[in-house]
Amino acid sequence: MAWKKACSVNDVAVDTLRKFDVGGVGVLVANLGDEFKAYPPACPHMEEPLEQSGVCSGGLLTCTKHLWQWDMRTGEQRAPAEKPLLMYDVRLDGDDVMVNVEHELEYEYEEEDDDDFEW
Amino acid sequence: MKITVRTKHQNYTVACNEGERILYAALRSGAPLPYECATGTCGTCKARARPGDVRSHWQSAPGSSYLKPERGEFLMCQSTAHADCEILVPGKPAAEVAGGLLPEYLKGALCDLRMLTHDVAAFDVKLDGTMAFRAGQFVAVRTAGLEGYRAYSMVNHDERTDRLSFVVKRLPGGGFSNWLFDGSPQNQPLEVFGPLGRATYDPSEGKDILCIAGGSGIAGIMSILAHSTRAGHFEQHRGRVFFGVRGMRDVFFHEELSDFVTRAGGNLEVTIALSDEEVPASAQSDYPRLGFATGMVHLVTSERMSDQYGDAVAFVAGPPPMVDGTLRVLIVEGRLPASSIRYDKFG
Numbered sequence: 480m481a482w483k484k485a486c487s488v489n490d491v492a493v494d495t496l497r498k499f500d501v502g503g504v505g506v507l508v509a510n511l512g513d514e515f516k517a518y519p520p521a522c523p524h525m526e527e528p529l530e531q532s533g534v535c536s537g538g539l540l541t542c543t544k545h546l547w548q549w550d551m552r553t554g555e556q557r558a559p560a561e562k563p564l565l566m567y568d569v570r571l572d573g574d575d576v577m578v579n580v581e582h583e584l585e586y587e588y589e590e591e592d593d594d595d596f597e598w
Numbered sequence: 599m600k601i602t603v604r605t606k607h608q609n610y611t612v613a614c615n616e617g618e619r620i621l622y623a624a625l626r627s628g629a630p631l632p633y634e635c636a637t638g639t640c641g642t643c644k645a646r647a648r649p650g651d652v653r654s655h656w657q658s659a660p661g662s663s664y665l666k667p668e669r670g671e672f673l674m675c676q677s678t679a680h681a682d683c684e685i686l687v688p689g690k691p692a693a694e695v696a697g698g699l700l701p702e703y704l705k706g707a708l709c710d711l712r713m714l715t716h717d718v719a720a721f722d723v724k725l726d727g728t729m730a731f732r733a734g735q736f737v738a739v740r741t742a743g744l745e746g747y748r749a750y751s752m753v754n755h756d757e758r759t760d761r762l763s764f765v766v767k768r769l770p771g772g773g774f775s776n777w778l779f780d781g782s783p784q785n786q787p788l789e790v791f792g793p794l795g796r797a798t799y800d801p802s803e804g805k806d807i808l809c810i811a812g813g814s815g816i817a818g819i820m821s822i823l824a825h826s827t828r829a830g831h832f833e834q835h836r837g838r839v840f841f842g843v844r845g846m847r848d849v850f851f852h853e854e855l856s857d858f859v860t861r862a863g864g865n866l867e868v869t870i871a872l873s874d875e876e877v878p879a880s881a882q883s884d885y886p887r888l889g890f891a892t893g894m895v896h897l898v899t900s901e902r903m904s905d906q907y908g909d910a911v912a913f914v915a916g917p918p919p920m921v922d923g924t925l926r927v928l929i930v931e932g933r934l935p936a937s938s939i940r941y942d943k944f945g
């Protein structure tokens with residue numbers, strides 16, 4: 480396990496997102512009020528940096544580039560999003576927000592059927 | 599030539615002319631591919647091709663910051679093909695082409711050019727044919743001697759028309775701006791490709807409408823007001839318009855907006871937000887049917903709407919930072935679902 484401190488609970492205001500460098504891995508930490516969540520920092524659609532383009536409201540994260548939306552607690556997509564959010568495991572250690580960054584999570588921006596698209 | 603467009607869900611075979619933008623060829627043949635600006639700025643139309651199969655005509659397009667050229671990615675709205683080829687488009691195609699209206703190329707001539715403010719002009723394009731479009735849509739415009747197309751939203755609305763009306767804000771040093779403001783464009787030929795855009799108004803949705811415009815973003819909102827007024831929308835539903843400009847000398851369409859307010863019989867409110875100026879004492883008496891406020895238009899919207907969003911459909915148009923700020927307000931404070939928010943980012 481590679482639990483590392485991302486930030487302190489006071490570093491991220493309720494209903495906001497902030498990006499931290501966690502042992503060389505960029506991680507986006509969200510404060511939902513009663514819970515912290517951690518995601519890769521780029522939008523699963525076109526890699527827009529969610530720290531800037533993301534809006535949190537009512538447990539939903541919206542990317543203002545094309546209005547893709549997700550349930551922040553489960554990562555589940557809401558229309559028009561076509562892919563779920565990936566999530567890191569998070570736990571609190573006192574005032575520290577700890578994130579398990581054993582493997583850097585990255586979106587598959589290639590399509591599954593790309594393979595037979597020969598060059 | 600023939601372009602085979604592969605998407606996850608469906609393949610399309612598209613006839614493409616020599617020199618024609620691949621996106622335009624696909625859209626006019628009914629393939630509902632992803633795009634937003636159709637003019638190289640947003641990156642939404644990215645696709646993949648084999649090396650050498652397509653050629654980009656604008657390498658430094660702002661939208662190319664979204665591309666990975668080593669993967670063969672390119673912008674469909676800025677690229678042409680010169681032989682049959684196959685391209686791969688990521689993601690789901692849009693559910694439909696707005697209103698089932700396929701875009702096409704039409705020729706026309708510029709007429710009725712007039713200045714509305716010190717840096718905003720209005721003009722019409724008299725088409726050689728006719729076009730049907732939804733209120734809120736735009737066309738890509740091309741003139742001789744100008745590289746690429748420019749997107750402009752229609753101001754007017756009729757089910758089908760041979761005249762398109764536009765407003766353009768001068769961008770100092772801009773190609774189309776120079777042609778329009780400093781040249782002699784009267785009666786000059788233009789080519790338009792359209793209608794384009796999905797930020798459209800549909801009276802059958804039967805909901806209140808909330809329109810927020812920055813500067814020339816009012817163009818498409820005027821079209822929506824023309825259609826909604828004609829459709830009797832304000833007999834049943836409310837409308838609110840927030841129009842952001844810098845100061846009083848930048849306000850235009852006061853007469854037209856006042857007229858919409860009158861015809862809506864109390865169900866339409868128009869507020870002009872002045873970002874750089876206190877509201878002068880004379881504003882209210884000069885324009886008694888309009889409201890005025892000081893502040894950035896998204897903040898004025900936030901303050902005035904407070905908890906009155908209901909289940910309105912929102913239309914937002916203007917410069918990208920203004921649109922992004924407004925989207926935040928609509929999502930966080932208005933709690934509007936993504937399906938009720940339609941926007942055009944002008945750049």
Ligand SMILES: Cc1cc2nc3c(=O)[nH]c(=O)nc-3n(C[C@H](O)[C@H](O)[C@H](O)COP(=O)(O)OP(=O)(O)OC[C@H]3O[C@@H](n4cnc5c(N)ncnc54)[C@H](O)[C@@H]3O)c2cc1C
Nearest residue numbers: 635637745746749750751766767772773774775814817944
């Ligand atoms: C959907 C949409 C609707 C719009 N509606 C309006 C409107 O109603 N009124 C209004 O004033 N503005 C509108 N705009 C902005 C408008 O399209 C222009 O960006 C603006 O008028 C400046 O044009 P310009 O030629 O003066 O400036 P320039 O800086 O010369 O050009 C600006 C735009 O033209 C295109 N362009 C420039 N160079 C090239 C090239 N070499 N090859 C290909 N393309 C190129 C790009 O799209 C670029 O962003 C809209 C934009 C969008 C995306």
Ligand code: FES
Nearest residue numbers: 522524525542545
């Ligand atoms: S880049 Fe985030 S929604 Fe498209």
Ligand code: FES
Nearest residue numbers: 636640641661675
């Ligand atoms: S649609 Fe091609 S870059 Fe915006």
